[in-house]
Amino acid sequence: MITPPRRFALPRWSELWEAREVAYRFAQRDILLRYRQTAIGIAWVILQPLASAGIFSIVFGQVANLGSDGIPYFVFSYMGMLAWNLFNNVLGRAAPSLVSNQTLVSKVFFPRMLVPLSSAASVLLDFFVGLVLGVILLVLYGINPGWAVVLLPIWIVLTLLLASGLGLVASALQVKYRDIGYMLPWITQILLYASPVAYAVSEVPAKLRPLFDANPLTWMLGLFRWSLLGAAAPPGWQVAGFAAVAVGLFYVGAIFFQSWERTFADVI
Template identity: 65%
Template sequence: MRTTVINPPGRLPLPPWSELWEAREVALRFGQRDVVLRYRQTAIGVAWVLIQPLAAAGIFSLVFGSVANLPTGGIPYFLFSFISMLAWTLFSSVLGRAAPSLVANQALVAKVFFPRMLVPISTAMSALLDFAVGLALGIVLLVIYGVNPGWGVLLLPVWVLLFVLLALGIGLAASAWMVRYRDVGYILPWALQFALFATPVAYSLDAVPDNLLPVFAANPLSWLMELFRYSLLGEALPPTWQIVGAVLVSIGGFLLGAIVFQRHERSFADLI
């Protein structure tokens, strides 16, 4: 018979990594359920995954490409905006699904003992599946437009992982706060909308005026977006400090979010 030992938290509430790993099957089940429920009883199923980035790329192409005529470094604007939206959709999907996950599964959280952190973490699975479908279309567009990403494409999984880690870090903290304050659910969409335009998704940093460039360049999402486009569109590799900063911010953001989550976890069953 297996014995479960529950240790009291230390001064720094680090997540129980070993428990999370041992219960990874739970996360897999949550992820599978999320995928099934997301596309159940939909007429076009997984095609919805492609509609959002395609529609956004079309609108951005009209407004920023045709009307504003923003520079994209010689990349066709529709392709530029579609690839950018792939990265943004991955980030916003992981964050947007992780944040309300505890409240959405309140019956399980309140009655069943398991590492609660697996609930928001498992939401990344469906977001990554959506991303894979969109990436397949992105590759087709690269071929159609004749854009060769070069050897930088080999680093794409690294940038994807950093996007997911940063989104999960924020999502873990947001999910813990949402248990106590449902206001988070109202604030988050506005914050994501603001971040969309504060991040070079529909434009490149070259289009930002010099007096505002330091502000936009200080956004960690800008670093990740530039790295993502480097791998798929063959743009110039960002400076080393941005690469190092992207790695540190993503990993640090995930750890900080996990610590915030762990600090609040003991009160979930009472508050949810």
């Protein structure tokens, strides 16, 4: 039995698990709708990071002549975009999910948290499609990522937690404040260039390094490049910090969402 949510309390995980079929249906519909009536279908998942990596290679690698820690610039920026898109797309698709499903949210009672959480499924599919191409690039460039590749699933899960936690907050806020839908793309665009997605953090001027080192997205990108490209391992404090921030923000997001959930049907 589903009971009304309490304010400032963690969700009842058992209720979410019992209603997992709802999340599955949302995810299935999202995946089918995204690629229906498209000329090249899921190939768009590959073209976007490929195009971005190509542009970044020209702008940062050739024009600005920035280094990439000894890794070919194209594959360096491609793997950065792969990790970035996982974070950015989970957040970007979770934020408008409640408003996009306002009829169900206002008329049918179920754990609403499943709506933004289920949006991660299609993003994860996109990520793994892009990862297959990434593996092909590693083979073509002769890059051996080393043993750290076995840690990649951990970084994927932590990135999903981080983005989903922020997505829960954004989706709850967007029910009442539709401005979030305009602000979020602008904020993430700033974060894209303020994080070492297309350039190595070693290229950042020394006076700005403390700001970059305090950015959890810098930690995330370093972990992905360690596992996928065999780059230098990030400091231990960044590994622990990323895990703590990801788990902590997910719980904060869940509590925030829970505290706002009872008002959704009235304002959506």
